[in-house]
Amino acid sequence: MIAGGGSAGWMAAAALAHILRGTGIAIDLVESEEIGTVGVGEATIPPIRVFNQMLGIDEGEFIRATQGTFKLGIEFADWWRRGNRYLHPFGRHGDDFGPVPFHQQWLAARASGDDSPLSAYSLTSVAAQQGRFGPPPSQAGRTTVWSTFSHAYHFDAGLYAAFLRRRAEAKGVRRHEGRIEGVELDPQNGHVRELVLADGRRLTGDLFLDCTGFRALLIGDSLGTPFEDWSHWLPCDRAIAVPTASVAPPMPYTRSTARSAGWQWRIPLQNRVGNGLVWCSAFLDEGDARKELLANLDAPAQDDPRPLRFTTGRRAQAWVGNVVAIGLASGFLEPLESTSLHLIQTAITRLLSWFPDKAFDPRVRDEYNRLFVREWEAVRDLIIFHYAAGEHEDTPFWRHCRTITLPDTLATRVDLFRATGRVLERDGDVFGRDSWLSVMLGQGIEPIGHDSLAHAVPAADRAKVLAAMREIIGRTAASMPAHADTLNRSFRAALAPAGN
Numbered sequence: 001m002i003a004g005g006g007s008a009g010w011m012a013a014a015a016l017a018h019i020l021r022g023t024g025i026a027i028d029l030v031e032s033e034e035i036g037t038v039g040v041g042e043a044t045i046p047p048i049r050v051f052n053q054m055l056g057i058d059e060g061e062f063i064r065a066t067q068g069t070f071k072l073g074i075e076f077a078d079w080w081r082r083g084n085r086y087l088h089p090f091g092r093h094g095d096d097f098g099p100v101p102f103h104q105q106w107l108a109a110r111a112s113g114d115d116s117p118l119s120a121y122s123l124t125s126v127a128a129q130q131g132r133f134g135p136p137p138s139q140a141g142r143t144t145v146w147s148t149f150s151h152a153y154h155f156d157a158g159l160y161a162a163f164l165r166r167r168a169e170a171k172g173v174r175r176h177e178g179r180i181e182g183v184e185l186d187p188q189n190g191h192v193r194e195l196v197l198a199d200g201r202r203l204t205g206d207l208f209l210d211c212t213g214f215r216a217l218l219i220g221d222s223l224g225t226p227f228e229d230w231s232h233w234l235p236c237d238r239a240i241a242v243p244t245a246s247v248a249p250p251m252p253y254t255r256s257t258a259r260s261a262g263w264q265w266r267i268p269l270q271n272r273v274g275n276g277l278v279w280c281s282a283f284l285d286e287g288d289a290r291k292e293l294l295a296n297l298d299a300p301a302q303d304d305p306r307p308l309r310f311t312t313g314r315r316a317q318a319w320v321g322n323v324v325a326i327g328l329a330s331g332f333l334e335p336l337e338s339t340s341l342h343l344i345q346t347a348i349t350r351l352l353s354w355f356p357d358k359a360f361d362p363r364v365r366d367e368y369n370r371l372f373v374r375e376w377e378a379v380r381d382l383i384i385f386h387y388a389a390g391e392h393e394d395t396p397f398w399r400h401c402r403t404i405t406l407p408d409t410l411a412t413r414v415d416l417f418r419a420t421g422r423v424l425e426r427d428g429d430v431f432g433r434d435s436w437l438s439v440m441l442g443q444g445i446e447p448i449g450h451d452s453l454a455h456a457v458p459a460a461d462r463a464k465v466l467a468a469m470r471e472i473i474g475r476t477a478a479s480m481p482a483h484a485d486t487l488n489r490s491f492r493a494a495l496a497p498a499g500n
Contacts (some may be wrong), residue, residue, distance in 0.1 A: 003180060003195060003218055005031030007161050007163035008327025008344045011051075014164040015348045017171035020054050029168075030176040030195060032204055033130030042157040043254040043267050043338040045430075046090050046150045048121040055167070063491045065163040066155035067270040069250045069454075070483060072128040076442060077260040080279060081391050086442030087253065088337075089124040090150035092434045094469050098457040104460055112459060116470060118441060122434075123149045123473045126205065126211045132480035133252045143195045145476050152338070153256065154267045154384040156272075174449070176203060179434045183222040191322040191360075192218055206358055207322055208311035210252065210349075219315055221323035226316040227331075233384045234312040235403060236262050238286065238333055239267060241276035241295060248297045253259055258390065260284060261397035262282055263336065266298075270487065278334050283397040306421070307484035310334075318372040324351055331376060336383050339430065346375060346430075381396035381410040382431055382439065389414075398423035416446060421447035 003011050006320035012031050020027070062068065071191045073089035080086070106118060119125040123145055127133060136146040150460045169175060182196035210218035219225045231237065250268030257264045262279030277293040284292070289303055314331030318324060326347045333339060354368045373402055387401040404416065419439055423433040454462075479491070 001195065001202055001207070002027070002029040002209045002211055002329075004211035004329075005029060005165070005175075005212060005328070006211065006213065007341060008159050008213075008329075008454045010161040010164040010168060010208075011344050012209050012211060012342075012348050013168040014055055014171075014172045015051070015466050016351070017168045017173050019093040021171060026177060027168075027173045028203060028205065029173055030178055030180065030197070032179040032435040034175065034179060034271065038277060042160070042341055043074070043154050043265075043335070044152040045338050047342060047345060052350070057167075060110055060218060062163070063153070063155075063487075064213055066159045067155075067272075068153045068155035068402045069268055069270055069487060070133045070252045071152045071154050071338075072124045072133065072252045074256055075128075076256050076258075076439075077387070077432070078392070079256070079263075079386055079390055080442060080444045082394070082441075086399055086436060086438065087119060087125050087128060087130060088438045088442065089119070090114045090152060091121045091122060091124040092148045093118055093437065094466075095120040095148070097465055098462075100451045100456075101433065103423070103433075104421060104451040104454045105457065106182070106466070107344075107447060108454035109462055109466055111450065114312065114463065114466070116466070118437065120470050121466070121473065122395055126473055126477040127253070127480055128253045130252050130480075130482055131249070132477060133486050134480035135486075145472050151252075154250075154269055154270060159343070160454045163452060166345070176201070179215055180225060183218055185222065190223075192222065196372075207324070209354065210323055210325040211327050213328040214332070214346065216312065216315070216325065216329040218323045219318070219320060219329055219472070223320050223323060225320050225325075227311070228313045228316055230313040230380060232313060233407065235280045235282065235400070236278050236312070237310060238262075238281045238289065239276055239278045239308040239310070239334070240286075240289060240310070241274065242297070242303060242305040243272045244275055244302055245296050246271065248274055249482065250487075252483040257289070257296070258392075261289075264293060264296060264420060265335070272302065275301075278336070280397055283395070283400070296450075301305065306350055314373075314376045317365075317369045318347065319368045322360055323417075324368075326351075328389075330372070333376070333379055333383060336386060337379065337431070339379050342430065343375070343379070347372070354416075367427055371428065375430060377407070378426070378429050378431070380434070381407060381413070384410060385414070385439065389440075389445065391444060414440065417447060418445055421450040478498045 002012055016027050042259045073087050075087050077085045096102045165198055178197035180195050181198045183192055184194040186193045192208045208218055247251055255266040261284035264277050267274035275297055277289055279289050310332045315325055318330040327344045350371055355362050356364055388404045416422050416424050423436050425433055
């Protein structure tokens with residue numbers, strides 16, 4: 001029994017209906033049209049492609065149904081210092097050669113006077129900077145430059161939920177319209193037994209998924225699972241969102257721009273641009289936040305800004321008794337690194353990996369919750385780092401961010417990179433070595449040293465290999481079509497013409 005719709009509910013319904021077919025397990029979902037959803041436009045990271053592929057979704061059908069565009073990374077403007085920009089790209093930088101990771105060879109070359117930026121070794125970065133996107137050719141293999149390339153999407157989250165709903169219902173998911181007014185617990189074991197709807201209907205189940213958003217009706221209100229507040233690390237607690245018209249061809253990346261008390265997002269879709277401001281109410285009131293957002297749009301707002309209040313953090317456990325919280329019911333991390341849908345996706349796939357029987361073995365729950373905590377802390381650390389590593393102190397909010405005490409897991413990672421150039425990689429990391437490289441370098445963390453084993457490769461040989469990498473990456477990116485041309489040609493998107 002899935003309580004709640006939206007992205008979380010319908011992603012869960014579609015995945016379970018697809019994977020559990022033939023098992024005899026019935027899947028029901030209850031939602032109310034009276035209750036809105038949070039999603040206004042979504043930016044994602046590459047694993048969303050794996051999720052769609054798992055469900056047998058054709059990329060072209062998906063792009064057309066969701067007004068989607070392609071995403072190669074996130075551009076961060078003014079985060080380290082005012083006027084500075086850097087890209088957090090998908091895919092990887094270069095290829096390893098010699099006894100050390102690629103970036104150690106790059107650091108060794110830089111120590112010898114080579115000033116080529118790390119981004120020159122990322123096909124994704126170079127293509128994004130040129131506004132290009134083309135899917136890898138069918139004959140591209142693991143030994144070609146295309147093996148370093150990756151992409152995700154921007155799309156309308158409401159359209160995605162509707163798209164998945166059609167697929168889920170076609171595979172037998174039963175939808176119930178109605179508002180949940182009560183939750184009945186089993187007095188013997190404390191498990192959820194029934195959902196009571198406003199019209200008196202009662203819906204029973206064995207396993208309940210709480211997709212009720214911030215309300216967390218099951219995991220929070222009914223089961224009393226504590227919420228771990230992370231506001232001391234991530235003080236932003238407000239957001240407003242507003243769409244604008246597309247006035248130029250969509251670039252293949254999300255843009256995040258630091259503002260006076262938070263940051264502004266820009267997500268280009270086919271038919272519009274999603275915009276919003278995330279900020280800390282202790283340093284900026286809502287009226288001034290609205291003014292700041294509206295003053296920094298590329299085009300007039302198409303609607304009134306939609307406000308959202310939140311507290312950053314997570315539930316102590318995401319699985320309690322026979323209830324698994326998915327999406328906002330399990331916690332909230334601001335969408336700075338586009339992980340909102342990813343955390344829904346991994347919650348679903350983790351549940352499938354640790355799917356219970358009716359006995360609900362507590363050891364299965366414990367392992368699910370351990371993985372949940374590890375994943376959320378990994379994403380949390382990267383978001384904290386963006387704030388804490390900024391060097392501008394031109395507003396009270398950013399001066400406050402300079403005082404944030406880093407979690408030990410993050411402080412250890414940053415100190416190791418600063419001293420040795422080594423990137424600490426842990427089991428369960430959502431973002432790997434290349435992501436941390438881009439963000440730490442982009443935020444001004446310069447390694448003092450590098451791995452001495454890089455010098456097993458003679459300097460002249462290293463220079464030749466690096467030059468060859470830059471050449472093939474530059475040539476391959478230049479051969480790609482413009483992002484808008486790919487959408488127009490392959491997905492029949494009606495996009496804003498260049499120059500308008």
